[in-house]
Amino acid sequence: MVKKTQGVEPLAIGIDIGGTNTKFGIVDEVGNILFSNDMSTRVHKDVNSFIDELYNNLHPFIEQAGGIGRIKGIGVGAPNGNYYTGTIEYAPNLPWKGIIPLGKLIEDKFKIPAIITNDANAAALGEMMYGAAQGMKDFIMITLGTGVGSGIVANGHLIYGHDGFAGELGHTIIIPDGRLHEGTGKKGSLESYASATGVRLTALEFLEKSPKPSLLRALPQDSIDSKAVHDAAMEGDELAKEIFEYTGKILGIALANFVMFSSPEAIILFGGLTKAGDMILKPTRESMENTLIQVFQNKVRILVSHLKSADAAILGASALVW
Amino acid sequence: MVKKTQGVEPLAIGIDIGGTNTKFGIVDEVGNILFSNDMSTRVHKDVNSFIDELYNNLHPFIEQAGGIGRIKGIGVGAPNGNYYTGTIEYAPNLPWKGIIPLGKLIEDKFKIPAIITNDANAAALGEMMYGAAQGMKDFIMITLGTGVGSGIVANGHLIYGHDGFAGELGHTIIIPDGRLHEGTGKKGSLESYASATGVRLTALEFLEKSPKPSLLRALPQDSIDSKAVHDAAMEGDELAKEIFEYTGKILGIALANFVMFSSPEAIILFGGLTKAGDMILKPTRESMENTLIQVFQNKVRILVSHLKSADAAILGASALVW
Structure with a gap:
């Protein structure tokens, strides 16, 4: 209707x-x-x-x-x-x-x-017209969903690049020779870690390598996804929290690299992974600040979109x- | 006069x-x-x-x-x-x-x-007004000197960012927990590898770790700099060539990341390291193309500035x- x-x-x-x-x-x-x-x-x-x-x-x-x-x-x-x-x-x-x-x-x-x-x-x-980026001329939007997407605004305009494809930050390489991305065949991209898919893969890796007990061990492998990790972490599961810390650390390095590119006023995060709140945002912020050279430190806000998905x-x- | x-x-x-x-x-x-x-x-x-x-x-x-x-x-x-x-x-x-x-x-x-x-x-x-970027609206300038500097042009304008400090690509992290940068205290930045300083450090590392003979071994350690590596490579020295290949590989990953950010028409390289010509440009191009996702491949020109330094x-x- x-x-x-x-x-x-x-x-x-x-x-x-x-x-x-x-x-x-x-x-x-x-x-x-x-x-x-x-x-x-x-x-x-x-x-x-x-x-x-x-x-x-x-x-x-x-x-x-x-x-x-x-x-x-x-x-x-x-x-x-x-x-x-x-x-x-x-x-x-x-x-x-x-x-x-x-x-x-x-x-x-x-x-x-x-x-x-x-x-x-x-x-x-959408964020610039109706959301967290109203009034901003320089910001970066990062969507953390099944994949990692990005939109970059500089001088008040979206950056499209010479061919219209600018802003594929999910595919930038953060860990050379790191985890394989099934879709692209590339290794170590941001998306292979800081997406819902990436969190699931990190969980499977951590469960295999770590001797720690975890609520996740009770689940069939197919049910281990970013939501299951989130639920376990909310119940205080240490391994689940480590999964978000690891994800945040990698995301923070990536965000620092993006800041040193276009020096935005804020980075707006959006999508499923942001529901983990400070469990992922705190390590992300720490890692970003640790990676930034001094001239950029303590300047860039990391905001979570408040628009309904x-x-x-x-x-x-x-x-x-x- | x-x-x-x-x-x-x-x-x-x-x-x-x-x-x-x-x-x-x-x-x-x-x-x-x-x-x-x-x-x-x-x-x-x-x-x-x-x-x-x-x-x-x-x-x-x-x-x-x-x-x-x-x-x-x-x-x-x-x-x-x-x-x-x-x-x-x-x-x-x-x-x-x-x-x-x-x-x-x-x-x-x-x-x-x-x-x-x-x-x-x-x-x-300078490149946009008088050099290799005349007529371009989207390009990235990378200076490979003592350090690595960068200037980013998108939609025909320099990107300054919200605070005027955009374009510090030399400090983006390419190898997390990699080589220490003495000036910033950060580890694994592009500048710590793809600058004259970085080439010298790579040379010292390679000379220590590799058993290969090299013309560079005849030099006192203080004389091993990017020029010495260049001279040795020009005489066919295998280890010196490997130093440029390694440098080019890391530079290429970085350039691919920058391309996936702002999708420039070209990347203009400038500075001492470009004198090594194809010894560094070939591995740089290969590494960049291998790192790019398909939509960006075989589109971006890597040009060397033809302005006098x-x-x-x-x-x-x-x-x-x-």
Whole structure:
């Protein structure tokens, strides 16, 4: 059911494509989400079947909101989404390989303009317009979900780079020859440690190498994920806490490197891993400060996004339209 | 002797402060260097004595050029130089510790406006106006000298960050818990490997650990520096070549990380280490490409600056004035 709106102000559709799920919604110009929902990304091995389901999900609500004529455009945040070309290119965490002309496919189906960007760039726009980064001109958004995404704002503008692909901080190498990333084949990237996937792998490693007792040992291996580690740590499990400390230490080194690149006012963290709160934030902050040279120390705030997860992604994507 | 100029077009002074030497010159608006010279930075433990010598060196040539009234301003590139505040703050490679109000000291002495920036930012401006980056809107300048400096241009503008200190890529950590940097106390930074200092330390390590014969073994330890390694490699010395390969491998990982941050069109390398040519560039390129995820591969040019060293620094610093 679309919430009632007054008059005929233009609306925008915001779509956030993640490796697991896709969130979508209809948003007005001041950031009210009139309707939102989600669907599985993963089940659609073919991008056309994905777009068909997306259309079928959205169509009744577009009609209810006054028809497609009232929708100014569609903003899409997607892994490896390219602002300049409207394509998704070689996204390791999506089921569609190669170069996908997502913008064109959406425009052909919905018959209105579509604008694509990196999912984390969209999140950064959402934070700048409606969230923790309001008023900031230099900040970095890091999303800690299934993967690690990033959006970088400098001088008040998103950094897209010469080809539209800037801001892939999850793939920067923090530990050369470190843990293998199954999706990229590269070793030691931030994403292979500081994502939900990374926390699960760290847990499995720690359980094998450490003699310590742990609540996690009672679980079948398939059930050991970042949520299980979180639950165990909340009950005081020492090994679970060490897993977050290790994750935070690596994340902190990465954040320090990013600070020494663009010297942001703040780093905004977003996503599932931030739910661990100080269990991960404290070692992250300590490690970042220890890694920074003096001129950067005690200056950069690490903030956790206070936007609701689904809202932030949809708002950020819709912000591309305005 | 100041070269003859026509008319009374305004001139600028460009000053490049390095850890060892300071270069300075008088430049016209189209990039002709009318006069240039250099002096030692290192001998001046007190910044005031440094500025006195700088003034005494420049003064006769300012008079010859038509007096201070003809000089529009002074641009200064210096390690940890801050564009916003005109200060040098905690520069590990300079003899002056803490926060130095360099801009104010220069203005008080010369009685004309002074603009300060990071030495590598100045070099980036020089490349953008007169060098290999002409016409580029997204590139990264890396200076490989005594230390490693960097200037980052995105969307056609230098990235200064919220506090003016962006672009300290030499201090990003490439090998956590790696080699100690004497100046910063941090371990495993790019600068501790991919600078002249780093090459010397790698050479000493390799000579100790490897059983291989090497021309370098004939030299007293104090004479083993990046030039000696270069000379030995040019004569086919295997160990010397391995030192450059190792250096290039680490530099390549770092460059890949920077590419995944701001997705530049090119990386411009500058400074002493580039004289090793393909002995360092080939492993650097290979390591960069191997580290990049697919979407960035075979896109980013690694270029060597073709500006003369002294000219580039002075031109870049003077470009701050225009």
